[in-house]
Amino acid sequence: MENVPVIHVENMTKKFGDFTANDKLTFEVFKGEIFGFLGANGAGKTTAMKILCGLSSPTSGTIRVAGYDAYTQTEMIKKHIGYMSQKFSLYEDLTIVENINFYAGIYGLKKTEIKEKTQNLLTKLQLWDEKDKLIKSLPLGWKQKLAFSVAVFHEPGIVFLDEPTSGVDPITRRQFWEMIYEAAYHGITVFVTTHYMDEAEYCDRVSIMVDGRIEAMDTPSELKKKYQAETMNDVFTKLARKQNN
Amino acid sequence: MTRFKGFIIKEFYHIFRDYRSMVILFGMPVIQILLFGFAINMDIKDARIAVLDNSKDVVTQKIIQKIVSSGYFKLTENLSGTKDIEQSFKNGKLKEVIIFEPDFTKKLYKDGQANIQIIADAADPNMANLLVNYSNAIITDFQKELMKSQNIPFQIIPEVQMRYNPDMKSVFMFIPGTMTIILMLISAMMTSISIAREKEMGTMEVLLVSPLKPVQIIIGKVVPYVFLAFINAVVILLMGTFVFGLAIKGNVVLLLAESMLFVIMALSLGIFISTAANSQLTAMMVSLVGLMLPTILLSGFIFPIENMPLVLQWISNAIPAKWFIIAVKGIMLKGTGISFIWKETVILAGMTLFFLAMSIKKFKIRLE
Known part of the structure; x- marks a missing residue:
């Protein structure tokens, strides 16, 4: 892991009227890191992620994503990130190849480049023979792998994964995490939100949000030590309980 | 692009x-x-009508003739009194009744005004509306002809003109x-x-x-x-x-x-x-x-x-x-x-x- 911050956030605040969704968030994510962004529903994860993806502008604070300013350079940010939603977001009525062509096309990749990369990718995933099948005919695990491959097809610096494993069986989830590790190994920074606390253990570092603030942020092992917990699940419960009392 | x-x-x-x-x-x-x-099909063809002619004179006959010859209407009954109207509507497929007041021609030439009453079966409001419009158009047309023939003698131009939708x-x-x-x-x-x-x-x-x-x-x-x-x-x-x-x-x-x-x-x-x-x-x-x-x-x-x-x-x-x-x-x-x-x-x-x-x-x- 190199010490280059690809996401730099300082005192990021987002207000909706009187409601503060994000309260002075400060963190950095480094190149090739797998950063877990945890928090209960309504803790402000989605709001923060939208700002980092250039969809929403922050109320105040300094935010740089992939070296670009989140106030003025959202277009540049969008070009340098990948995104995968929890719904896998491939077009069900398009074939594998058509999906890849479409998404690669909107990121401005050239035709010859797309063709070559598609062949490599599908051979690696052992999906070359299925390339002209409609997405809706594929099993869930394949869809998920494809969705991730499509999200990093244009080789972004950072990929944002919004609860990428919801509704997927444990074996498929494991295989999916192997893909994430591989992407990180190749230098892609992975910013992932998840509901599964066992997945938090796979991350290099995690931050836990409670009520719009980052309540804890460290490596999973340090967090467990600090909160004297067996698992990340215990860490999470303790933090949430502390908040309620 | x-x-x-x-x-x-x-x-x-x-x-x-x-x-x-x-x-x-x-x-x-x-x-x-x-x-x-x-x-x-909302086209009108041979709609059944009845006439109650209280004058039975030249002008009313002409009007009736004109209405029937238009092709839209078919005269199925000649009524003899107001009381027949209700019965005729109930009996059959009658769509419209046209009533001329007594001494129609006389009033028209003397007072410059005579009345025609049109009663339509509005159970089908669109059709009734259409029929009344058609009848009105034909009568107005007749009236125009009459006026023309009086203003400029020796020149009778029977002109049937229904604008914009001549075939209706x-x-x-x-x-x-x-x-x-x-x-x-x-x-x-x-x-x-x-x-x-x-x-x-x-x-x-x-x-x-x-x-x-x-x-x-x-x-x-x-x-x-x-x-x-x-x-x-x-x-x-x-x-x-x-x-x-x-x-x-x-x-x-x-x-x-x-x-x-x-x-x-x-x-x-x-x-x-x-x-x-x-x-x-x-x-x-x-x-x-x-x-x-x-x-x-x-x-x-x-x-x-x-x-x-x-x-x-x-x-x-x-x-x-x-x-x-x-x-x-x-x-x-x-x-x-x-x-x-x-x-x-x-x-x-x-x-x-x-x-x-x-x-x-x-x-x-x-x-x-």
Whole structure:
């Protein structure tokens, strides 16, 4: 892991009227890191992620994503990130190849480049023979792998994964995490939100949000030590309980 | 630009692979035209009428003759008194009774005024309305002839002139109406559904995070439907011309331009609906109930706006289809140019801008 911050956030605040969704968030994510962004529903994860993806502008604070300013350079940010939603977001009525062509096309990749990369990718995933099948005919695990491959097809610096494993069986989830590790190994920074606390253990570092603030942020092992917990699940419960009392 | 091309190609895949879209896009227009053209026939021919002639003189005979010889009416009964009227209506298929007051000719020449009463069977209000209008037109025509023959002697010009729709064929009513419905359906409903589908499937999120601008996404979604709606407009006009013998009097280019304006208006309406609807089902229900019903009922396509209660007449002003139908009828039937339908054009353009502005506003709020 190199010490280059690809996401730099300082005192990021987002207000909706009187409601503060994000309260002075400060963190950095480094190149090739797998950063877990945890928090209960309504803790402000989605709001923060939208700002980092250039969809929403922050109320105040300094935010740089992939070296670009989140106030003025959202277009540049969008070009340098990948995104995968929890719904896998491939077009069900398009074939594998058509999906890849479409998404690669909107990121401005050239035709010859797309063709070559598609062949490599599908051979690696052992999906070359299925390339002209409609997405809706594929099993869930394949869809998920494809969705991730499509999200990093244009080789972004950072990929944002919004609860990428919801509704997927444990074996498929494991295989999916192997893909994430591989992407990180190749230098892609992975910013992932998840509901599964066992997945938090796979991350290099995690931050836990409670009520719009980052309540804890460290490596999973340090967090467990600090909160004297067996698992990340215990860490999470303790933090949430502390908040309620 | 290549990005955009890919987007539109993708959109056509969606349309061509979904048999429901295909049916709506290509089956509906043809079926609707044929249905309205053949099944729902509003043409008048040999409508049964009765006459109660209290004078039985030259003028009344002439009027009766004129009415019968028009071909629209068939005289089935000569009544002898007012009390027979009710019975005759109840007995048979009588649609209308025409009553002449006593001493008709005498009053006409002496006082310059004589009265005819027309009683129509309004169980079928549209038909009754049509029949009364026809009878009125024939009588007015007769009156004109009479006046002419007195002012300029030796010159009797029997002139039957019914403007704008000389054959009184209903093809002129239903072609503009059907066109309106189809264009509305394809443009507003299909786009709102297809945008809602992207939201439902979660692909909209990915598109928004991509370097594509929201405007590009929306335009990319809309362009295929502009294209398809336009093809449909042409198909409907061709069917009207070759199957039903509709002759377009005005400028075809102007007609297509107005259709295009209406399509764009409907698209902006579809975009507006989709900013509010998050699922395909909601989008469809809103389009069907919120758009199709008012378009069919309040646009003047089936029910004449003049016959509506005042409140509904006001509401009808907010129905875009009303203005489009006025414009299309003007061009098709009267051959009017832009100078006569500029008001309708401006209203449609204004509505387009309104819906686009509202969509942009709502879209921004949603993103926040």
